[in-house]
Amino acid sequence: MKFLDARIQLGRSCMPHEGAPNTTEEILEVMQRCDIERAIASHAIAKESNMQAGNEALLALTGEGTPFLRQWYAMPSALGEFFSPEELFRQMKQHDVTSLRLMPKKCGHPIRPYVLGKLMAAAADCHVPVFMNLHEDIAPDELYDLCKYYPDVDLVICRVDYRQNRVIGPVLEQCPNLYIGTSIYVVHSGLKLLSDHGYTDRLIFESGLPNGSATAAVSLIRYAEISEEEKELIAHGNMERLLSNVRL
Amino acid sequence: MELRDHAVLGRELKDTFVVDVHTHIGSHNNYQRVGTDAEAIIHTMDRLGVDKILCSNSPGAYSDLRWGNEVAAKAHTKYPDRILALAVGSPHCPEIDWDDYFIRDDRFFGMKAVPFVQGQQPIWHEGLMPMYEYADKKGLAVLFHAWLDSETRDAIKVAKQFPNARFILGHAGYTAREAAVEACKQCDNVILETTFSAPIEGDLEWIVGKVGTDRVAYGSDLTAFECAHILGSILLSRLTDTEKEKILGLNAKAFFGL
Numbered sequence: 072m073k074f075l076d077a078r079i080q081l082g083r084s085c086m087p088h089e090g091a092p093n094t095t096e097e098i099l100e101v102m103q104r105c106d107i108e109r110a111i112a113s114h115a116i117a118k119e120s121n122m123q124a125g126n127e128a129l130l131a132l133t134g135e136g137t138p139f140l141r142q143w144y145a146m147p148s149a150l151g152e153f154f155s156p157e158e159l160f161r162q163m164k165q166h167d168v169t170s171l172r173l174m175p176k177k178c179g180h181p182i183r184p185y186v187l188g189k190l191m192a193a194a195a196d197c198h199v200p201v202f203m204n205l206h207e208d209i210a211p212d213e214l215y216d217l218c219k220y221y222p223d224v225d226l227v228i229c230r231v232d233y234r235q236n237r238v239i240g241p242v243l244e245q246c247p248n249l250y251i252g253t254s255i256y257v258v259h260s261g262l263k264l265l266s267d268h269g270y271t272d273r274l275i276f277e278s279g280l281p282n283g284s285a286t287a288a289v290s291l292i293r294y295a296e297i298s299e300e301e302k303e304l305i306a307h308g309n310m311e312r313l314l315s316n317v318r319l
Numbered sequence: 320m321e322l323r324d325h326a327v328l329g330r331e332l333k334d335t336f337v338v339d340v341h342t343h344i345g346s347h348n349n350y351q352r353v354g355t356d357a358e359a360i361i362h363t364m365d366r367l368g369v370d371k372i373l374c375s376n377s378p379g380a381y382s383d384l385r386w387g388n389e390v391a392a393k394a395h396t397k398y399p400d401r402i403l404a405l406a407v408g409s410p411h412c413p414e415i416d417w418d419d420y421f422i423r424d425d426r427f428f429g430m431k432a433v434p435f436v437q438g439q440q441p442i443w444h445e446g447l448m449p450m451y452e453y454a455d456k457k458g459l460a461v462l463f464h465a466w467l468d469s470e471t472r473d474a475i476k477v478a479k480q481f482p483n484a485r486f487i488l489g490h491a492g493y494t495a496r497e498a499a500v501e502a503c504k505q506c507d508n509v510i511l512e513t514t515f516s517a518p519i520e521g522d523l524e525w526i527v528g529k530v531g532t533d534r535v536a537y538g539s540d541l542t543a544f545e546c547a548h549i550l551g552s553i554l555l556s557r558l559t560d561t562e563k564e565k566i567l568g569l570n571a572k573a574f575f576g577l
Contacts, residue, residue, distance in 0.1 A: 090524060293328070
């Protein structure tokens, strides 16, 4: 089974974790060990300090000849501090950037349409999936509103932990645009539970390297008590389907 | 077939002795737990190739100890070769007569102390001293929830004070990993357990590099968590198969005389 990892971070972090794969070469070694053929990558600088500089730095590390698919961080820009949606998506097309990541909490902006509406409308027009991490970027009790505000945007929520079934269950049921990252979804028999409820096509493999564990994340899927076809969907098929819809 | 191949194929381990030293039976209100009864646990163990588990009751730790411990004991009675029951203590119940568990009842293998969920009490607590003294007298295993640095530092004090007891530091090597290293340096009667809900790649190799292969034992926190992610991360790690076999079961076998 081959994997498409929907979340890795390249570039030197301000807080490298001793023992973790902190260089691109080390990340590639782990990917090879885990049969991760491709990965959606963003850059540490974009997350930790400066979006535009980090997004630009990502270009040199990714794209043709690498296993990395480009993901940029973005924020709303009513007063011109970031690209306008039109300019952002023009640049994304130019640089083959096929997904976006938002950090509402860290960037201090609400998720409501009066702030994010224009950016999300552009993402919907281009079928560009938008990623966030649970807790770090968005609170569990904001998930439902996020999905309802932007029903035409495919929302991939990563780092969904083992305590969230009572939130994600209703949101998965009522919001077809929600996708769940599996990196730390360590509910006992959790993937089987979600698959039994018909949500196999809403599950996305992501490791979170270098701040997560790819060896653990692939094992959740490989050992899940679900069919091989379902495992393939989670490992790569669902994310490939979302990316195939992108029209920049 | 190398050990890693089992994880690649998602297959159970067949010729490797595997002990999970940190598991729970029973459901709890705090979040949805799945497959928490003895049958579901055995099913998971069979699917992954886990031979034995050390198991305590989870909800009982938060409320009625005797009720919870009875659940674990009944699971042992049903699967005596697979499920080894741990009796949970509490700093609020120093009056427990541990002979009730280990003399007049022969269904228990060891003890569990998780005072953090019993009013956020520390491991070094006057109310737990009778429990530690009993473990010391009988040479019993005691599993600690050692997530916090303060818990791990307390566990070091306890392990030094009661050298005949054998202590497992649950969740060691992650958030309090420097303290866990210190525990191994200072206390021969301590072993580190591997579970974390959100592990970081390379942490296993890091802790093994610091304390040696003989001081780490596989644990998963099943059924509070899944158990496959930690098992798989051991199998797919950069350690040798000999090192993996020790962590998966041989260290627990030697440490507890299984």
